[in-house]
Amino acid sequence: MATIIPELATFVKSMQLLKCQPILNHPGDCTNYVSQVLHAGGYPYRGWNPWDIWHWFHYNYWYVSETWYNTPKINQYFSLYPNEFEYRGWPTQLNKGDIFLFDFPTRDNIPDHAAVIVGNGGGLRDQHTVPRKRVPWDAFVPQGTAYWSVHVKW
Amino acid sequence: MGKHRLALLVGLAILIAIGGVVLLGGLGNNSSTGEVIAGGVPDTEEAQEIQATILQAYKLYDIAGRTFDASQFPSVFVNDPDVPLTRDQRERLQEWFGAVPENAGYLTYVIACYTDFTRGAKLFEEAMANARAKGRDYLTPDEWRRIVELHGGRPPAPRLQPSMTVEDAQEMQKTLMRYDLIDVEDDKARVIFDDGATLNKATLVRRGGKWYIAGVERLAVTGP
Numbered sequence: 001m002a003t004i005i006p007e008l009a010t011f012v013k014s015m016q017l018l019k020c021q022p023i024l025n026h027p028g029d030c031t032n033y034v035s036q037v038l039h040a041g042g043y044p045y046r047g048w049n050p051w052d053i054w055h056w057f058h059y060n061y062w063y064v065s066e067t068w069y070n071t072p073k074i075n076q077y078f079s080l081y082p083n084e085f086e087y088r089g090w091p092t093q094l095n096k097g098d099i100f101l102f103d104f105p106t107r108d109n110i111p112d113h114a115a116v117i118v119g120n121g122g123g124l125r126d127q128h129t130v131p132r133k134r135v136p137w138d139a140f141v142p143q144g145t146a147y148w149s150v151h152v153k154w
Numbered sequence: 155m156g157k158h159r160l161a162l163l164v165g166l167a168i169l170i171a172i173g174g175v176v177l178l179g180g181l182g183n184n185s186s187t188g189e190v191i192a193g194g195v196p197d198t199e200e201a202q203e204i205q206a207t208i209l210q211a212y213k214l215y216d217i218a219g220r221t222f223d224a225s226q227f228p229s230v231f232v233n234d235p236d237v238p239l240t241r242d243q244r245e246r247l248q249e250w251f252g253a254v255p256e257n258a259g260y261l262t263y264v265i266a267c268y269t270d271f272t273r274g275a276k277l278f279e280e281a282m283a284n285a286r287a288k289g290r291d292y293l294t295p296d297e298w299r300r301i302v303e304l305h306g307g308r309p310p311a312p313r314l315q316p317s318m319t320v321e322d323a324q325e326m327q328k329t330l331m332r333y334d335l336i337d338v339e340d341d342k343a344r345v346i347f348d349d350g351a352t353l354n355k356a357t358l359v360r361r362g363g364k365w366y367i368a369g370v371e372r373l374a375v376t377g378p
Contacts (some may be wrong), residue, residue, distance in 0.1 A: 082298040090315045106264070107268075109271055112352070115306070127247075141351060142349045143215065144218075144323075145351070146312075146314060
C-alpha cells in the first residue's frame with residue numbers, strides 16, 4: 001500500500017514541519033523529525049513494543065518506540081525491512097523524501113544524526129537539532145563523516 | 155542630601171568601571187606565564203601544534219574512509235596507558251572483534267574502528283558489483299540481508315565518496331573547528347573542541363617533541 005507520489009508528500013510535509021515548532025520534541029530531535037516526515041509521507045506505524053527494533057510507532061508522547069527517535073535504532077529498523085528501504089552508496093544517489101544518517105568523526109560506526117533529503121540528486125537537506133532548512137546536504141558536516149543513505153521505497 | 159546621593163552614584167560608577175577593567179584584564183590574561191589567551195586557548199607554538207595534530211586527524215579519517223588505508227594513523231594517534239578508553243569505546247571493540255586487546259588505547263580503537271568500517275564497506279561494494287554484473291544498480295532484499303548478517307547484524311556504511319578533494323575538505327574543516335580549551339601541562343594536553351558537529355574532549359601527549367592524540371571522548375552532538 002503506497003500513497004500517491006509518496007516522495008512528494010514527504011517533501012511537502014517536511015516543509016510544513018519546518019515552518020512550525022516540532023509537534024513532538026524528544027531529546028535528540030533529529031530522528032523524531034525524520035520519523036514524523038516519514039509518517040506524514042504515508043508510512044504507517046508498525047507494532048506495539050517500544051523496545052523492539054522490528055516495531056516503529058508514535059501513538060502518543062509516552063507511547064513511542066525507540067526506533068522512532070533513536071538514530072542507531074531507526075537504522076536497524078530500516079535494515080530489517082529491505083522491501084521498504086533500500087540502502088544506497090552515497091547521499092547524492094537519494095531523492096526527495098529519502099533519509100540519510102551521519103556517523104561523525106570520531107567515528108564509531110554507529111549513526112549520530114539523521115536528516116531528510118529535500119532535493120533530487122541528494123542536493124539539499126532538512127533536519128532538526130540543529131534546525132536547518134534546504135541547506136546543501138553536506139553543509140557544515142565534518143571531514144571524514146560516513147553516511148547511510150536510505151531510499152524510501154514504500 | 156541630593157549632593158550626597160550624586161557623590162554616591164559617581165563613586166559607584168567609578169567602582170563598577172574599575173571592576174570591569176580588572177575583570178576584562180583577568181579574562182585576557184589567565185595563565186601563570188602571562189600568555190594572552192582567547193577563550194582558554196593559549197597563543198603559543200605548542201597550542202598551534204596541538205591544533206594542527208587534531209586537524210590532521212580529520213584528514214586521516216577522511217583518507218581512511220575513502221581508501222580504507224589506515225596506515226597513517228600511528229602518525230597522529232597513540233596508545234597511552236594513562237589515557238584509558240571510555241566504556242563506550244571498550245564496548246565497541248568488544249562488539250567488533252569479540253574482545254578488548256590488552257593495553258588497547260586510542261590508536262588501537264581508531265584502527266579497529268576503520269577495520270570494522272572497511273569490512274562492512276567492502277561487503278557492500280562486493281554485493282553492488284555482483285548486482286551490477288546482473289544488470290542491477292541496487293541490492294535485492296536477500297542480498298542486503300546477507301551482507302547485514304555477515305556484518306554482525308549491523309547495516310554497513312559504504313565507502314566515503316565526497317566530490318570534494320581531501321585537501322579542499324581539510325580547508326573546509328579548518329573553518330568548522332572551534333577550540334574552547336587547550337590546557338598544556340608538561341607533555342600532556344587537555345583540549346576541548348567542536349568540529350562543527352560534535353563537542354569533544356581530547357587528551358594529547360607529547361612524545362619525542364611531537365604531539366599525538368591519546369584519547370577523544372565525545373561530550374555532545376552540537377550540529378551540523
